[in-house]
Amino acid sequence: MTQQTNWVPTSVDFEKPSAARLYDYLLGGNHNFAVDRAFAEKLMKMQPEAKRVAVNNRAFMRRAVLFMMEQGIRQFLDLGSGIPTVGNVHEIAQEADPDARVVYVDIENVAVAHSQLLLEGSDNAAMVHADVAKPGLVLNDAQTRRLLDFDQPVGLLAVTIGHYILDEQDPFGVFDTYRDALAPGSFLAITHFTNDFDIFDGDKLSNEMKQSQNNIRARSREEVLRLFGDFELVEPGLVTTSQWRPERPTDDEDTIVEQDGLYAGVGRKP
Template sequence: MDEQEGRAAGIDLSRPSAARVYDYFLGGAHNFEVDRRLAAQIAAMTPNLAATMRAGREFLRRAVRTLLDSGVDQFLDIGSGIPTVGNVHEVAQAADPSARIVYVDIDPVAVSHSRELLAGNELTAVLHADLREPDRILAGARESGLIDLTRPVGVLLAGVVHFVPDADRPADLLATLRAAVAPGSFLVVSHSTFEDQPPEMLDAQRLSARTDTEITLRSRAEITGFFGDWTILEPGAVHMPLWRPDLPPDPDERPERFGAFGGVARYDHPGG
């Protein structure tokens, strides 16, 4: 979609979109000049930001593989952005061709491109919805025919909860999602933090205020709280490269520099 098509579709091109900025940093083509300008400003302040985006994607892949190993074959990916190389359906369906994925995003461009990219894949669906409307998301997932909430499901919230301000009660939103799924389900969360961060990283995060989805940085304790009383898998909520890495991390790489914690929790019993 070029900018003329974007205007024709009613997309506000005066403000950048977090999903499209993210797509740009991952090397995608589904972004506009307004997004690229903001991305350039952020990159000038934090030259390793593209690596940070990749670290987030790699954490998500490892988490999805962990869920697959536990027998999960259906995934609800909320705040999915624009599916690019290595996204959830590619990882899941490579291991289990019958795996089903429902993607959810608030950005109409992300949703439009996702539907184009996934055309012909009958085991995927894309919903245009807001994390702040969990009941609507759950209803849409059921109506897709791909998600059976009476069976274990992987609920993925990678890099999205930090776009929900405290005023919108993110803990309550996640509690609604947790309450809707069956025992044996998993919750995956990655979330930006102010802990262990240099001032220039915090300044770059604050540039998100120029998008429609400003980032709220939270502590490890706050992020861990999003799992409720579910069982948090080892090694807990940690800097993303430290969560079950494929290879031992190099301490000289300073995993905290990526500015986000990631964790996975399992629902073992009623009331979790």
């Protein structure tokens, strides 16, 4: 088997698009299939800002990781990490400190296979194949325990994953469990799809996503804030992705921040 096909597990469902592969396509990646590309094009006709949402979300993740590094965080748990493209968490963190440790978690088979290939030979980063909605499995996985010391602060990344945890899966309980496992001084970064903005039709997108492997649940600002629990939001609080500590001031009067489509924030455990 060649390197080109190693990332395509035999268990892949070629009939339905997946969220991880859609995101990969929107970011310009190559680990997606015709069904994903067709579905992405359909979504972009319905919501022309879809690619902007993906790009701004990825940029937020980078800034959040670098912020956590500045606060002394050297270990990360990345929930719903997706298919690795340029600028993965371990690349960002280990460029600043080669000893930084990262555990990725995803359930999508292509994301897992490609991540495992990418991380072959890496002592400080690993991929866990698990459902993030089952935190007990994630937190007690052998790879998680090998790399992460939960007696020390951890950077928990829940970037575009909360809206895939449906109400019947108890998203607030899931986030409670992850937060409870972290030591004081830990950080939690969240981005979450919302239908608070008129520019997005969350219900329509949710209906479209039912055709994929991943249903989606848009949530309000108050619901997203609940996911942070008692963590203290750092400045500028809960905003949209492009507005969270941008590297350059946004002085374009035509900028419509609601086009980001996602709430974004970082909280610290007291």
